[in-house]
Amino acid sequence: MDLSPPVQFDLHRRMVRIRVFEEAAGRLAEANKLPGFLHLYVGEEAVAAGVCAALNDDDHITSTHRGHGHLVAKGGDFNRMMAELMGKSTGMCKGKGGSMHISDLSLGMLGANGIVGAGSPIAVGAAFANKYRGRGQVAVAFFGDGATNIGAFHEAANMACALHLPIVFACENNEYGEFTPRSATMAITDIVDRAAGYGMPGVIIDGMDVVAVHEATLEAVARARAGGGPSLIEAKTYRFYNHHGIQNLGLKYRPDDEVAQWKERDPIFTFEDRMIENGTMTRDRVDEIWAGLRGEIEVAIKFAEDSPLPTPDQILVDVYTSMTGAAQ
Amino acid sequence: MSTVGIIVNPNAGKDIRRLVTPATHTSDVTKIGIVRRAIVAAAESGAKRILLVPDTHNLAQRAAEGIDAPVEVLDEPVSGSRHETIGAARRFRAEQAGAVIVLGGDGTSRDVAVGWPDAPLIAISTGTNNVFPTAIDGTSAGAAAAFVARGIVPLAVVGHRSKKVVVHIDDRGVVHEDLALIDLAFIDAMFVGARAIWDPLTVRAVVAAVATPASTGLSSIAGRIHPVGRFEPGGVFVRLGPGDRQVRVPLAPGAFTTMHIAEVRPLADGETITMSGQCVLAFDGERERPVSADATVTAHIESTGPLVIDVEHALILAARDRIFDATNHHLTKDSHGS
Numbered sequence: 033m034d035l036s037p038p039v040q041f042d043l044h045r046r047m048v049r050i051r052v053f054e055e056a057a058g059r060l061a062e063a064n065k066l067p068g069f070l071h072l073y074v075g076e077e078a079v080a081a082g083v084c085a086a087l088n089d090d091d092h093i094t095s096t097h098r099g100h101g102h103l104v105a106k107g108g109d110f111n112r113m114m115a116e117l118m119g120k121s122t123g124m125c126k127g128k129g130g131s132m133h134i135s136d137l138s139l140g141m142l143g144a145n146g147i148v149g150a151g152s153p154i155a156v157g158a159a160f161a162n163k164y165r166g167r168g169q170v171a172v173a174f175f176g177d178g179a180t181n182i183g184a185f186h187e188a189a190n191m192a193c194a195l196h197l198p199i200v201f202a203c204e205n206n207e208y209g210e211f212t213p214r215s216a217t218m219a220i221t222d223i224v225d226r227a228a229g230y231g232m233p234g235v236i237i238d239g240m241d242v243v244a245v246h247e248a249t250l251e252a253v254a255r256a257r258a259g260g261g262p263s264l265i266e267a268k269t270y271r272f273y274n275h276h277g278i279q280n281l282g283l284k285y286r287p288d289d290e291v292a293q294w295k296e297r298d299p300i301f302t303f304e305d306r307m308i309e310n311g312t313m314t315r316d317r318v319d320e321i322w323a324g325l326r327g328e329i330e331v332a333i334k335f336a337e338d339s340p341l342p343t344p345d346q347i348l349v350d351v352y353t354s355m356t357g358a359a360q
Numbered sequence: 361m362s363t364v365g366i367i368v369n370p371n372a373g374k375d376i377r378r379l380v381t382p383a384t385h386t387s388d389v390t391k392i393g394i395v396r397r398a399i400v401a402a403a404e405s406g407a408k409r410i411l412l413v414p415d416t417h418n419l420a421q422r423a424a425e426g427i428d429a430p431v432e433v434l435d436e437p438v439s440g441s442r443h444e445t446i447g448a449a450r451r452f453r454a455e456q457a458g459a460v461i462v463l464g465g466d467g468t469s470r471d472v473a474v475g476w477p478d479a480p481l482i483a484i485s486t487g488t489n490n491v492f493p494t495a496i497d498g499t500s501a502g503a504a505a506a507f508v509a510r511g512i513v514p515l516a517v518v519g520h521r522s523k524k525v526v527v528h529i530d531d532r533g534v535v536h537e538d539l540a541l542i543d544l545a546f547i548d549a550m551f552v553g554a555r556a557i558w559d560p561l562t563v564r565a566v567v568a569a570v571a572t573p574a575s576t577g578l579s580s581i582a583g584r585i586h587p588v589g590r591f592e593p594g595g596v597f598v599r600l601g602p603g604d605r606q607v608r609v610p611l612a613p614g615a616f617t618t619m620h621i622a623e624v625r626p627l628a629d630g631e632t633i634t635m636s637g638q639c640v641l642a643f644d645g646e647r648e649r650p651v652s653a654d655a656t657v658t659a660h661i662e663s664t665g666p667l668v669i670d671v672e673h674a675l676i677l678a679a680r681d682r683i684f685d686a687t688n689h690h691l692t693k694d695s696h697g698s
Contacts, residue, residue, distance in 0.1 A: 222388065
């Protein structure tokens, strides 16, 4: 039940990597240095870190429009991620995916997704393939509370349970679908109440507590890997910035005191305080970790800025499959 | 004074144990149904005021919606924390409620005891390892609560004084007083994490006010060695570790494990146990409070818990007094003016 210091350090590092990447991306977007929309994961770091630290490199995840955090937590390379956000040819998807389609198949990250709810069926496909191949791999579908109002989620959950697939549904319930509070779009409060309807167990955990997320995911993944079938983890969490960007055009849809209360439970700072009290970490070491990762981000920004844009002759390359090498 | 208060914990019955054991999931709809049945039954049984407090999940409002009953959802702050239950118990005491129905697990009843130590209580189980609350339908609970609140059935006859574990923590000069209704456990952990306890190797010691083999969870460890009933004085201390005895225990519903018993010590009321060392303290089965290596924790058992209403006994007495006869039922309805 309790975590060894190396696991604690790993969880912490994954969270800080997400935070420094997202804050840098936010600053670049505000300076008009990034094309397209940007949905920042700041505040929700405990979920991606706690889940991905329970996975092997060859386990699969599917992500959302707020997807950088999932890729960073799965081990995504800062340089190639930052280049992708800038649309550069050195990016994860050679600059053609951008923020909302960022992916890295080598890490089992099957893609962020601009369509709410669209990631879950892809994860079910991966889980089906994993079961069929029998290699013991597990798939995790990340999705938000709003996605559970979308038909694709229900079809995915139903099929996963009907076929008893090795999958974990990881719901990031941040209480808002874009600018709309959850209470305006569903009659239930806990997404987990839906799990029983498909025939899988569901649990609620504190999504601001990386240890809680990690404990639950270890159990859910072990269950899936052992042939126990799907499960749903609902992490109660919150995005500190707005739906997209940092300021979000100044749109006002959340009470200031609500935002402030959630920020008091910052998943990184509270975890650092706990580790320091436990004697597994020092404040100086915490500062070193932040400084080191911020240094890596500066290198990544320079790498991305110095990288070339894709050339026009590449416009159709990697966009449509040639079916070469694919099963017919 | 024919006021009944109802508290429902929206968070009970949904934690990680659904993943690691075959524990029951208790949905919002299930909880609303229980509360609704309790409201109807309390009104049917003559309660003049049925009080609820708002909660994060709007369970109280939804349960009260459209019912022809003297039900009020009071104006109380919604925090999403245990302070909702503590505050509700305080408010019900101030409103002179004659009985309180609470839906949740052991922890929810504990919160009621914090807010109102002498609460006349009917605890309905919607949690996981429930020892304090029992599986009883809202219909029976609502009727018994109303009869006790109206004084038709004397609380002195059907109410039984429960126990509590009184806890004193001195952690580097910071003193904290706390309580548990069933058990206090010392967990070998640094983090509260997912709160529940399902790993037997982390349980260092348990102070149990109630130790019954007819339960699951920490209380059942002691219950399978040295049973102590919920209304008899004293309790038992169990220290886990290498020893002569090993016991099979359902540490969570449907999940058995072998626990190694190092020490078993019966405790008289007021007899103090002192523990030290870094751990996380678990109150009524949930990891809650990390303490440092310098902390000293003392605990003793007292018979000063809430008054637990025996629902079946209350309804049997009502039946013997012909309270359910239709002629008396009309009198009952007149008495609350509906």
